Each structure stands twice: as structure tokens, then as C-alpha cells.
Amino acid sequence: MKSKIRYIFLLVPISIIVFFAYVISQSQNEASQPLNLELPEFQLQTLDDKTLSEKDISSGTYLINVWASWCITCRVEHPFLIDLKDKGVPIIGLNYKDNKDDAINWLKNFKSPYEISIHDFYGTLALDLGVTGAPETYLLKDGIIVRRHIGELNIEKWRQDFAEFF
């Protein structure tokens, strides 16, 4: 092997390590920032064909849960959301880039944890919210988003960041 080529075997792992160290440090910043964002304006159909806009949920405390029928983790998260619903936590579903029939079937098959579910087929509201994927959960307090959690919401995360609001 040529003497210079061999450094590739060191450079490739090093660059991968640096890349992931950067990704982890970034994701750490993201997780620890307390949010204070206004809910963006929107007007979208819900899965049961009603219209919903930001004004309808501008007062009170809600969870907004981003989900989709194609999302496997949402299926894992589902029992916990049902628990929350049974404890009286109002959850608004944001059905993200999903086929409407599939979404409706999913809710019928597994029981819906949501008060209503917004059908955001083109992901416009999700884009304004800064959604990175499903599942994601936002906490909305009087029209202001104060918490955000990426990934499956579970009892630990709930106690740590969300429970104090309810």
C-alpha cells in the first residue's frame, strides 16, 4: 500500500467521529433551550372535515403531537398518549404528511388519543413549527409554545419537562 493512502484509514474514522460529536453537541443545545414561540398562523382541515385555525386554540394549555400512520415510533408512543388522555390532558394531533384514509383507519384501529387531529398533508404548519419528523410533541400555553420534545414521549420526559403545566 502506498504510504499516503494509508492515512485514509485514519482520516475517515476521525472525520466521522468529529461529525457525530458535532451532531451530538448540537442536539444537546436544541434539547436544553426553553422555548418561547408564538403559534404560527394557520387554517387547516381536521381529519373529521372541520376547519381549525390558531385562534381556536389561543387560550388554554394543550399538547400538540405530530404523528402519522407511517410512523412506527408513533405506534409505540400511542399507549402513553392514551394514558395522558385518560388523565384529562387535551392533546391535539398534527397528522403529518399522511394519507387521510390511512390516518383515519389508524385512529379507528388503535383508538384516538386526540381531541382533534389536524390534517397537514403538505406539512405547511409543520414547517412553520419547525417539525423535524414524527413523533414530536409541543406544549402550547395560551398561544405560546413553551416546550418541545423530539421523538417518543414517555413517562420520564413527561415528568421532566411537561407534567408541571398540568
Added chain:
Amino acid sequence: MIPEISHLLTILAAGLFLFSFLVILSSNALSSNDSIIRLSLNCFNAATIFLISAFILYVYLAVMDDFSVKYIAMHSNSDLPIFYKISSIWSSHEGSMFLWILFLSIWLWLFVNRLDTQSNLFRYVIFFSAMVLLFFLLFLLVTSSPFERILPLAPINGGDINPVLQDPALVIHPPMLYLGYVGFAVPFVYICAYLADGEFRQGWETIIQKWSLYAWAFLTLGIGLGSWWAYYELGWGGYWFWDPVENVALMPWLAATAFTHSIHASTKSGVLKSWTLFLGLSVFILSLFGAFIVRSGIIDSVHSFANDPQRGLTLLLITGVIALISFGLFSFRSTKIVNSRLVVSGSKESFLSLNNILMITSVFSVFLGVIYPLITQYFYSTKVSIGPPYYNTIFAPLIFIAACFIALSVESKWQRKWKVTETLSKLGIPILISCFLTFIVQSLHQYSVSLIQMIGLFSGIFIISIYAFKLLMNSVNREFINWSSAVSHLGFGLLLFSIAGNSIFSYEKNLKLNVNEEYISEELEISFDDLSLQDESNHQRIIAQINMKIHDKVISFSPEKRKYFTRGQVTSETDIEATFLRDIYINIGEQLDDGSWTFRVQFNYLIKWIWFSVLLMILGILIRSRAMV
């Protein structure tokens, strides 16, 4: 008290691995002092025994419902059957890491004790084994201890595991997968030792070949079981979702497949040695990378454990150090490795080396699919998702080329140039058969089969027919056949065939029916005959009675919905009618306002064949490892 004993034994094990490591480090590398090596080996053995005892005690705690242990309280429940109590140990991060390390130590312990202590490499093998184990034990004890307790007041009952995860396939899926991942630690430490020693004696491949084959078998079985669970329990009729965590399991699998081929070429004809060393190191590093991705929480998936960036950073550091040490050794020492022969173009070795390049290309493609969303997210602040279309498009041509190489390497000979006309004449019939059958399927399906599906179908049939032809020649005129290669490649061909066939033929129907209502179409009649309610101890059942008439055969189904009282969770129990060619799935949905019910009927073709072909591949490998002493 018992949790503390288990904890203490684990700490002692870490201490003994450290001691074993230090003993070798401090000894003079030039004099192979027998007593020093003995001492180090004894420490290593004692450490492993301590670790095994610690784990057995932990299993005992889980079985006895000791909810004063925080981890058990969070993931188990006294109502669970005993095997779910045990499997709750690996249902989350801390416990599964414990199991992972246990398997790692058992593999290395078995390997170390089978090596010749007089061998020059022995000290290095102990050194690297103890080092890897020490790193991970420290990680377990410092950042993810499963031994934490809730004192003085332990909860009366535990938090239970998610019902989706309460499945027999999931009880054995993680252990099999881990046995595969960490099994590749054996070739890894041996290759590191070989490179560190620097004398490069011949014959090193045979020592690790069998171990690698066993590890490959476990890894394949583990991945297969995971896919089986996804099909039965998630119940969407899918078997592979290109989920990030499936992908990080696929990367070591692809590298391991290349490794087992490459090591075969090295043993047989003394070529591709650098390739084999490189691949052997890569498989284990990719396994570690997989553990890092799953446990750091940077990618969300059904498999990820609770997000903890700090833990991720530590794992990255460990993986990074191990990768740099091993690849560093490789890049500075492998210049001295001399192949005993050159690769003759058109020989079996030449096709195997092309196979290595192809496999590394596919590992890289999967790797890119996994990290590309992260790159765009953190460097361009846009979110992209990489899904099945990307992987299908990338893999179809790669698989087609792989099929061609398999064909050529089967018909070529070791160390001899191929005779083009002879090879092609042998391949003529399989090519004709596969073109013909692909065309038949295409015409049966009104020419709606996509190019990617056709490539898959053609490659599958091509590989199957080559080996079928070989088997025929073997039974007719006793021509030589390599049984293990034939069985595992038949498995691979069948896998491609069933994946393509499944995607071509499967379809589903969504129905809305009232009791006593019928649905009639050209090919089938479905009648909804009855609906009954039953109360069970912990849940309520709604059972639908469905009769389906298809091809003059009447099949009855009774899909259910269950509502569990404690968690309020509603689950659907699918009813499946499985035949040789296909599975018929019926899933009951919700009652609509007009009193009718929704049903989902799926026809999944060749789905069982997928897992059968995985078993065939494993069988082929086991035949090979049985043949080696």
C-alpha cells in the same frame, strides 16, 4: 442485598479486566514470560465468571419482582409471565447493555481459552479483549447503571413493558442479534493482535474463520427475528421498513457477508489478505457504530432508547478510540502483508474481490442514507427524509451485479483464468430460464411490474436456477458441488425472489360491512356472519365471525378487538390464514356511526418464504462450519 452483590461482582469484573490488561501492558513484550501470561489469563477467566454470576443474580431479581431496583421497577411487572420478566431486562438501555457486555465477555472467554497459550499472539489477544471489555464495563457502571435502587420505599408494582413489546419473537430477537454483533469481537481482537505482533505468520485465517461463521449465523437470525416481529405484531404486512436502526444492523451484516467470503478466499488461495483484515475490523466497528446510533438517541426510531446525549458522547468516544487503534494498526502494519499469490483475472478470487468492492459500496450507500438527513439538518438546516425509494433504487442494480458475480464465480475456478465460452455456455440455460419466467410474470401482471421489481425477480430466479442446475448435474453425473455454498446461495436467491414476488403480487382491500352483509367481487366473497362480546379477566373481547369464499374454498376468520382494563389500551388481534403461497390477513377496525364495521383484508404473497430463505442461508453457513474442525 442481592442487588448490591450483583453490582459488586460487576465492579470486581471490571477491576479484574483492568488488572489483566495492565499485567500484559507492564510485562516486557520481548520475553514471553509464561507466569505473567498465566496470571493475566486467570484474571480474565475470573472476571468473566464474576460477570456471569452478576447477570444470573440480576435475572433472579427480575424473576422475584424486586421493585426496589429502579430499572426493574420501571420495566417489569408482577403480573407478567416469567419469560417476559426476564426479557424485560433487555427491553431498555441499561439492561440490554448489560446483556450485550455479558455476551461479549462470554465469546471472548471461550475464544481465549481455546487459543494456544504458547502462541506469540496470545498476549495481544488477552490485551485487546480485556481492553474492549473494560471500556464497555466502565460505560455501563458509570453512565448507565442498571443497579440503581429506589430506597427506602420500593414501589408495590412495576411500570410494565409496552404490550407491543410483549411478544415471543421479541424475547429472543435482541439476544440473537447481540450474539451476532459481539461475536465479531473474536475476529476483531485476533486481527488486532495479528497486526500488533507484526510477524505475520501464515494460517491465521483458519483460527477465526469458524467463529466468524457462527457470529454471522446469529446476526442473520437476529435480524430475521426482528423482521418477523415487525410483520406479526405491528401487523402492517411489512417485513422491512428501512428504519435507521434496521439499517445500522444491515451495515455490519453486509460487511460480515463480505468478510466471510473474503476470508474464504484468503484461506483457500492466500489472496485478498489486506481485504480480509480490513473487513474483519470493520464488522465489529460497524456493530459498535450501530450501538452508538441506537443508544445516543440522535436518530429516532422504534428501537431507540431514551435520549441521552451525554451517554451518546461517551459511546462515541469509546467507539472512536477502538476504531482509531484498530485502523491505525491496520494502516501502519498492513503494508508488510504479502499475499502468497497474485489474483489471476477471471479466477474465482477475482470475482470474490469484486464482491468485496460491491459489498463495501452497499455498506457505504446504507451509511449515506443513515447520515444524510443529519448532514442536511445540521449543515443546511433543511429536513430531508430518506426512505424506501432511495434504498430500492440503490440496491436493485447492486443486487443485479451481485447476482452476475455469483454466477461467474460459481462457474470459475480457483487460481485459473476463466474460459469465456465455457462459462457462458454453462450460464446460457439459467439466463434463458430467468428471462422467460420474468417475462411470464410480467405478462400475467398486465405489464405493470416495475423495473426494480423485475431486476429483483430476475436476479432471484437466475441465482436459483444456477444452483438448481448444479444440483441436477451433481445427481446425474456426480459433478462436484459445494453444499454449503449451494444451500446458502439458494437461500439468497430465494430471498430475492420472494421479496420481489411479495411486492409484485400482494394487495389489500378495505371493506365496510354490517352483520349479515356480504361483499362479492369476481374472485372472492366475504360474509360478516356474527359479532360476539366476551369478558375476560383483564380485557373485553369483541369477536367478528367472517367467512371468505375464495376459489370455491370457504375459510372462516375470527378477528378480534381487545380492550385492556388497566391501561385502557385497545389492541387488534389479526386473524391469519396461512397457506404455502400466501397469508390472508383480516383485521377488524372500528364501528362506524351507521353500525357497520370496517375490515382490512390483506393478501401477502410469498411472505413466509422470506424467513424460510433466511433460514436456508443460515443452514448453508452451518454446513460449512460443521465441515471445519
